[in-house]
Amino acid sequence: xxxxxxxxxxxxxxxGTIINMYCDYMEFENGNTAKxxxxxxxxxxxxxxxxxxxxxxxxxxxxxxxxxxxxEIPAGKLDAPGEPGIECATRELEEETGxxxxxxxxxxxxxxxxxxxxxxxxxxxxxxxxxxxxxLDEDEYIDVKAYTMDELKEKIFSGEIxxxxxxxxxxxxxxxxxxx
Numbered sequence: 001x002x003x004x005x006x007x008x009x010x011x012x013x014x015x016g017t018i019i020n021m022y023c024d025y026m027e028f029e030n031g032n033t034a035k036x037x038x039x040x041x042x043x044x045x046x047x048x049x050x051x052x053x054x055x056x057x058x059x060x061x062x063x064x065x066x067x068x069x070x071x072e073i074p075a076g077k078l079d080a081p082g083e084p085g086i087e088c089a090t091r092e093l094e095e096e097t098g099x100x101x102x103x104x105x106x107x108x109x110x111x112x113x114x115x116x117x118x119x120x121x122x123x124x125x126x127x128x129x130x131x132x133x134x135x136l137d138e139d140e141y142i143d144v145k146a147y148t149m150d151e152l153k154e155k156i157f158s159g160e161i162x163x164x165x166x167x168x169x170x171x172x173x174x175x176x177x178x179x180x
Contacts, residue, residue, distance in 0.1 A: 041119035045088035046075030085122030
């Protein structure tokens with residue numbers, strides 16, 4: 001931390017299954033103090049699964065925070081802190097879509113909400129997909145459908161796709177692979 005900002009205390013407020021929430025007590029060079037919320041997340045990985053014809057597999061699932069279904073790229077949290085993102089992405093690809101790939105390539109790394117959360121998501125692109133079968137968690141209900149990049153961009157710009165990791169991943173994929 002810079003000299004002008006100093007955390008003097010961190011207090012656990014809530015321990016959850018995915019996140020831990022803390023209250024940070026901050027002190028500033030000018031003598032002022034503040035309480036800041038801080039959310040810790042162990043991290044996650046996601047994948048842009050690309051079929052041989054260029055269409056991208058997307059998952060449709062219910063998201064409680066939004067009280068509706070969303071269209072996203074496959075993703076999931078790390079099984080343990082420090083798990084390599086590529087291992088998590090490989091697992092989530094097969095679990096959620098019923099495809100696997102031995103050709104995952106790092107695309108981008110995101111920090112989702114830097115003002116109050118340390119969540120980091122590593123995103124990979126997967127090519128040469130091999131059909132297997134879904135292995136959903138007992139609380140997951142996921143539909144899988146393939147879309148062209150043009151269809152996905154339309155869904156982003158119409159507001160149908162709002163998930164930040166999905167928007168960033170798809171736009172990064174478009175720039176890296178389709179705008180050469």
